[in-house]
Amino acid sequence: MAMSALRREGKRLFPLISPTSINATTARSSLVSEELAPYGARSISTQIVRNRMKSVKNIQKITKAMKMVAASKLRAIQVRAENSRGLWQPFTALLGDSPSVNVKKNIIVTVSSDKGLCGGINSTSVKMSKGIHKMNAGPDKETKYVVVGEKAKAQLVRDSKKDIEISITELQKNPLNYTQVSVLADDILKNVEYDALRIVFNKFQSVVSFVPTVATVLSPEVIEKEAESGGTLGDLDNYEIEGGETKGEVLQNLAEFQFSCVLFNAILENACSEQGARMSAMDSSSRNAGDMLDRLTLTYNRTRQASITTELIEIISGASALTG
Numbered sequence: 001m002a003m004s005a006l007r008r009e010g011k012r013l014f015p016l017i018s019p020t021s022i023n024a025t026t027a028r029s030s031l032v033s034e035e036l037a038p039y040g041a042r043s044i045s046t047q048i049v050r051n052r053m054k055s056v057k058n059i060q061k062i063t064k065a066m067k068m069v070a071a072s073k074l075r076a077i078q079v080r081a082e083n084s085r086g087l088w089q090p091f092t093a094l095l096g097d098s099p100s101v102n103v104k105k106n107i108i109v110t111v112s113s114d115k116g117l118c119g120g121i122n123s124t125s126v127k128m129s130k131g132i133h134k135m136n137a138g139p140d141k142e143t144k145y146v147v148v149g150e151k152a153k154a155q156l157v158r159d160s161k162k163d164i165e166i167s168i169t170e171l172q173k174n175p176l177n178y179t180q181v182s183v184l185a186d187d188i189l190k191n192v193e194y195d196a197l198r199i200v201f202n203k204f205q206s207v208v209s210f211v212p213t214v215a216t217v218l219s220p221e222v223i224e225k226e227a228e229s230g231g232t233l234g235d236l237d238n239y240e241i242e243g244g245e246t247k248g249e250v251l252q253n254l255a256e257f258q259f260s261c262v263l264f265n266a267i268l269e270n271a272c273s274e275q276g277a278r279m280s281a282m283d284s285s286s287r288n289a290g291d292m293l294d295r296l297t298l299t300y301n302r303t304r305q306a307s308i309t310t311e312l313i314e315i316i317s318g319a320s321a322l323t324g
Helices: 002-013 019-032 046-095 121-135 150-163 178-191 220-228 247-323
Strands: 105-111 142-148 164-168 196-206 209-218
Touching (some): 046 247, 105 121, 121 196, 121 247, 142 150, 164 178, 196 247
Parallel strands (some): 105 196
Antiparallel strands (some): 196 209
């Protein structure tokens, strides 16, 4: 009597269970759990899936928080970066722009970030710097690096350690101002000999767009040589120099001032690009975590259903064996 009642109760609660549906459910569960189950295991436990779901949820919370932090930092830096563009633009009109000038001593100033998780902006700057280094290499030429930022330093040290003259890190730890950058630019000019300074950075356009840019600052001697050989000095030739300063002294002061302004703008532009790229990277990571969480939830439900089905089969088979 008890076994007959148990069979009737099982049929009432689970009327749709059949050997075909049981086999199909078990097969799907085993296929989905192959990626999560250890090698040699026949099935995966629900506890493993729950732990994996918990870790993915924690990662998703972190990436969302990092996205919001990057957005708040971007709004603060973007206004300063846009205002700093007005510092170096007059120098281009005054002294001209000669990015393809052929000189003997080149200094490549590579601007990067100190932290990662911001896409490929640092790799882009390093690749462009290596390309410029290769273009200006030669038996009678000398090309060196000045590295700003930890990430570019870590990449250039691998194969260009002997060419790094100065390395500057943790520059963006505190909010920058022009005074700090001008002191930094003065230290760079005192410790290197150059005919052309080529500043490599990422110019900010939008949250999802940045342009790798190279700004060139020539030494006063090269500027005068270019002007004598038929080049142009921009609008500087239209002005008369008054006082006791010579044209060479004026060009020296202008070159130093130009380098500090261009470096200040380059650091701010690259910082904007870094925060924008970090926002995009964290947004993609959050969406990927959500997709993975959906797949894990499906795996958990299938695994749980498979275990319940297996237990029911064992109960019904045992009851049938006893009555038979």
